[in-house]
Amino acid sequence: MNTQKILFLCALMGAIALAFIFIPPGTLSLASIKTHRLALLALVEQHPLQSAALYFAVYVLVSALSLPGAAILTLLGGALFSLWQGMLLxxxxxxLGATLAMLASRYVLRDxxxxxxxxxxxxxxxGMARDGARYLFALRLMPLFPFFVVNLLMGLTGxxxxxxxxxxxxxxxxxxLVFLNAGRELANVTSLHDILSLPLLFAFTLLGLLPLATRWLFSRYTPLIKK
Known part of the structure; x- marks a missing residue:
């Protein structure tokens, strides 16, 4: 095992240990963030920079380790920060978390x-051979593969x-943006299904297919135009 793999493995083990310490089971649930929303809002008002940094670090940890709760964290970001602050964070x-997961797959978890x-x-x-980055764009938007699976599989591509x-x-x-905006009305959200409705998923799918369809149309009709 080369040095790069050893470093990634050590970082991965450290991240897992931090997750067990700072994100105990049940923390990232809709009921939990609703219960503690007012206390967290007060903390953000008193210590805005430290709160933003902590929120950012926890989000990276959850994304990098593919832990359940990223959607809940996004709702929480909408409840605690302004829309633009939440969007940046x-x-x-x-x-960053997705990229770290992809790199872990590439250098540590490949086999x-x-x-x-x-x-x-x-x-x-x-798909990557045919459409390149357009295929990744489509996978991110379409509910074809779970978020963490996309990260892992892309690590094995070039x-x-x-x-x-x-x-x-x-x-x-x-x-x-959809989840952050929903987080601004957190009290009215009873389930994630309230946010990801079938029409919205369909709209995301169409948006994901747009670059693939555009490429297909260009490849099909450009030769005819040149003639």
């Missing part, structure tokens, strides 16, 4: 991910870290 924290998701990997490799970062950040923005 969640957008960069979720993208295990390859065995576990062999069938899905064939689909992803074909996509560069910089491209993975900006495509992921751009594609995750619509859902981020």
């Amino acid at each position: 969640v957008s960069f924290a979720s993208t 295990g991910v390859q065995r576990r998701f062999a069938k899905q990997m064939n689909t992803v490799n074909a 996509i560069g870290v910089r491209r993975y970062w900006w495509v992921s950040q751009l594609a995750m923005l619509p859902a981020t």
Whole structure:
């Protein structure tokens, strides 16, 4: 095992330990954040920079380790911060966490991910070969693969870290804004299904398909125009 893998493995184990210490089971639930919302709001008002930094760190940890609760954290961000503050915090924290998960898959978990998701990997490799970054954009928006699976599988592709970062950040923005806006009315949210309705999922799917459809149309009709 080379030095790079050892460093990533140590960082991964450290992150898991921190998660057990600072995010005990049941913390990231809708009921929990509703119960503690007023206390957390007071904390943010008293210590705005420290609260934002802590929120950012917890979000990165949850995203990087693929822990359940990212959607709940986004709602909490909408409840605690302004829309623009929440958007900056969640957008960069979720993208950083996703990138760290992708790198962990690439340098530490490659063999295990390859065995576990062999069938899905064939689909992803074909999509990346055909559409490149457009395929990643579509996966981020469409409910085809879970968020953490996309991170793991992309680690086994040849996509560069910089491209993975900006495509992921751009594609995750619509859902981020939807959840942040819902978090501003946290008291009225009884379930995540209240936010991700079928029409909204359909709209995200169409948005994800747009770059793929555009590429197909160009490849199909550009030769005809040139003739």
